[in-house]
Amino acid sequence: MTEVLVLIDPGTATITSAPLDSPQLPVTDLSAHRGDGVFETVLVHVDPTTKEPTVVSRERHFARFHSSASALDLPEPDRRLWRQAVDTVVAETIAANPGITEFGVRYSLSRGGAAPRGWAFSVPIDESLTTARAEGVRAVSIDRGYPAYLGRSAPWLLIGAKTLSYAVNQAAIRHAKAQGVEEVLFVSHDGVVLEGPTSNIVIRRGDHLLTPDPAAGLLAGTTQRLLFDHAGRLELRADFADLSLDDVHAADGAWLVSSMRTAVTLRELDGRELSRDEALTREFQRIIAAG
Template identity: 65%
Template sequence: MTDPLILVNPATGTFELTDLRSAQLPVTDLSAHRGDGIFETVLVSVGAHGATVVSRERHFTRFRASASALDLPDPDQGLWDRVIDSLIAEVAAADPENVEFGIRYALSRGEQDANGAFRGRGWAFPVPVDDHIRTAREQGVTAVSLDRGFDAYIGSKAPWLLIGAKTLSYAVNQAAGRYAAANDADEALFVSHDGIVLEGPTANLIIRRGDHLLTPNPEAGLLSGTTQRLIFDHAEDLGLRAEYADLSLDDVKAADGAWYVSSMRTAVALRELDGNAISIDQTLTDRFQEIIRGR
């Protein structure tokens, strides 16, 4: 099957293979008109020893934490592992030469029945590493800073904002991307209302300052990054020290290197912010990409 989709029934712990091109999601599903659900996107790297799901455990841990934040049923890791492995097998069978692709898996609150109970629904499908991603890896990106609309660390006082959850409600993230494009930038960079740098709409930020790798503290109001933590795991091997820190826009502009990191893009250099050029560390960019892709 060239366009596989796996539909998951969380209640029964079962799943079925179907075609991504056919209609599957009822408009009454709460993910369709409320974004009431969660998702993860993992990178699959295929090498001589088979397929590796990059940061598989970390992604699922975050998936489970997001479910808890939204009061969704606790996802069954065994079920979702089987779903991912089955989808990898389908992609491999359709194109044995495909050595790198993503898998997006999601869990919706589903539909509400006449008794007020919810019937959850899950799904998973492959995502290609397209030319846009490859160009970003090779050439880096530019960004424009945008006010996120809330002060840093507000999540501890307002947990209902779901700041640390990876939900399907991505309208603001998409709007930020369109605003950036309309202002001749590749990406947006969210900043808290009181001036603390947070994240991109779909990526975490890492900067280098001397022998330190620095990234914003997730508790400041951003998603805890699986790719960012993978890079931090290898900081000592790179001769660097990794720390979480509150960063200003000036800190980013004056950095010895800056990167947007995410599962699909791996690590892409941030070469310009608000029209200000940022130093490029190509050697470290290459090493980050190798580490993430396991090569």
């Protein structure tokens, strides 16, 4: 896939297309050495007949982007400017890749150096994602290192913000791979299931879909909310709940969900096989594809 980059200047409210394979970010940018910024990644589906794109959960993502920027005391993102940037990346990616039907767009806002800066670029769907969608994933649980609901008393930890500081998340993924599995499930220090490094967890218990409360210490999920919005159509009820590892092991189905992976079956946790509901997996994936 030919990837596309757009640079965003919040100060002048302008965007500029730029080559993705050329240097663009000065080393003095605070995102480069402090992770001081926020980002979102949206999934884009392209109708193979009409070539019309659908940006999945666009408004949910921007609302979270706005909230994350506010948590970091960054300038309020201009909805029109960021929408223009995403639309430009989408249009240029489709033009550069005839026949493409799916890709992502990642957009970021950095505190910058002298002034904030932003960018947006296209992201391919790699083979590991398509394999996970089809086959499910295995995970290990690990301690997140803090108790549930800590963010209520320590908002400076930015627990619910989607920041560019992903070193811990990446370390967790490397730990999973070192254990011979694909994913990690974070658990609070007092035993409450939280999330994956780049995903939310959803379980089915009878006719209920359950997911951890974001206030427990995790990122509110746009894909999780999309699925919950459609729960009634699936004759299911949806709610937040404090879940334990035993709850996940005893569930009638469990999924890791996010923008790019969509919904993938969690088929094994800590070496134990979990119940699988592949019919519901396909329904989840269909709902997400429809946007």
